Amino acid sequence: EADIYQTPRYLVIGTGKKITLECSQTMGHDKMYWYQQDPGMELHLIHYSYGVNSTEKGDLSSESTVSRIRTEHFPLTLESARPSHTSQYLCASSWQGNTEAFFGQGTRLTVV
Amino acid sequence: DQQVKQNSPSLSVQEGRISILNCDYTNSMFDYFLWYKKYPAEGPTFLISISSIKDKNEDGRFTVFLNKSAKHLSLHIVPSQPGDSAVYFCAAINTGGFKTIFGAGTRLFVKA
Numbered sequence: 001e002a003d004i005y006q007t008p009r010y011l012v013i014g015t016g017k018k019i020t021l022e023c024s025q026t027m028g029h030d031k032m033y034w035y036q037q038d039p040g041m042e043l044h045l046i047h048y049s050y051g052v053n054s055t056e057k058g059d060l061s062s063e064s065t066v067s068r069i070r071t072e073h074f075p076l077t078l079e080s081a082r083p084s085h086t087s088q089y090l091c092a093s094s095w096q097g098n099t100e101a102f103f104g105q106g107t108r109l110t111v112v
Numbered sequence: 113d114q115q116v117k118q119n120s121p122s123l124s125v126q127e128g129r130i131s132i133l134n135c136d137y138t139n140s141m142f143d144y145f146l147w148y149k150k151y152p153a154e155g156p157t158f159l160i161s162i163s164s165i166k167d168k169n170e171d172g173r174f175t176v177f178l179n180k181s182a183k184h185l186s187l188h189i190v191p192s193q194p195g196d197s198a199v200y201f202c203a204a205i206n207t208g209g210f211k212t213i214f215g216a217g218t219r220l221f222v223k224a
Contacts, residue, residue, distance in 0.1 A: 009153075035214075040121065042114070043156075043201065043214040059211065090155055099144050099205050101212065103155030 003027055006091050006104035013081055013111055021076045021107045023091030032074040033101065035090040036060060043090060049074060050096075081111040115139045116204050118215035125222050131189040133218050135202030138183065142204040142213075147176060147187050150199045150217070159200070160187070192222045 004025040013019055025032065030051045035043040035058075045058030049068040063085070064078050074093075078085055088108050092101040117136045125131045135145075143164040148156035162169040162176045162185065169176050175188045189196055202215040 004155075006155075040216060042116070042216045045211055048211075092155070099146065099207060099212070100158045100161065103148075103157065105153070105155050 004091065004093055004102050004104045006089075006107050008107060009105060010108050011110070013109070015080075015082055015111055017081050019078050019081055019109070021089055021091075021109070023074045023076070023104055024072050025074075025093045025102070025104075026072060027093065027102065028071060029093035029102070030071070030096045031094045031101075032068065033092045033094075034058070034064075034066060034074070034076050035092065036062065037088045037090060037106075039088075047076065081109075083111045085109060085111050114215075115142075116202055116213045116215040118202050118218050120218050121216070122219040122221065125192045125220065127194055127222055127224050128191045131187075131192045131196065131220055131222065133187040133189075133200050133202075133220065135185045135187075135215055136183060137185075137204050137213075139204070139206070139213075140183070141206045141208075144205045144207050145176070145178060145185050146203045146205070146212070147174075148201040148203060148214075150201060156201055189220075192220075194222050194224050196220060197222045 007022045034047040037043045044060035046062040047066040090106045091104040094101040146161040147159045149159045150156040178185045199217040201217045205212045
């Protein structure tokens with residue numbers, strides 16, 4: 001059973017606010033990822049990490065930032081939320097050398 | 113530029129019959145393919161995978177077929193059950209790289 005958790009599950013926030021989406025996994029996975037998904041669309045990789053102190057930008061340009069200070073924790077921050085950031089954000093993790101990823105339940109963000 | 117395409121947004125099947133979900137890819141460097149299943153308000157969960165050195169992989173009611181010359185893979189579910197109703201994402205990876213590329217998903221409805 002996968003143990004990867006995202007909070008909050010749902011968030012409605014005003015334009016200009018700073019927000020942090022939390023993601024934690026208890027499996028000791030080295031790799032962690034953030035995907036963004038709009039309804040009926042592909043999952044787009046926005047950030048990933050090979051391990052502690054490693055962060056990289058994904059294929060989809062994003063104004064968000066991430067940090068990886070601990071193996072188990074990979075938070076995503078938006079300094080100033082805008083309506084264009086409204087989407088579902090999915091966190092995932094996997095072992096090094098393993099292609100199968102475990103996903104959290106997602107955070108559905110609405111910026112008004 | 114969509115490298116992984118799922119051209120059918122939805123599919124409706126009668127309980128007990130076969131469900132066939134299709135996926136096409138364009139990048140010949142992909143060497144590993146996965147199917148994920150997603151229920152509403154949950155993150156995707158890994159279902160089945162196949163390496164490019166194989167043309168078939170079977171796990172219970174689920175079978176994935178790979179046709180490399182056609183750059184096409186399909187997921188067969190036999191027999192289909194109402195609990196299979198979900199969105200199915202096809203994904204592809206170049207294991208020499210890092211990123212998994214997802215399709216837009218196909219929503220499967222299995223009618224009782």
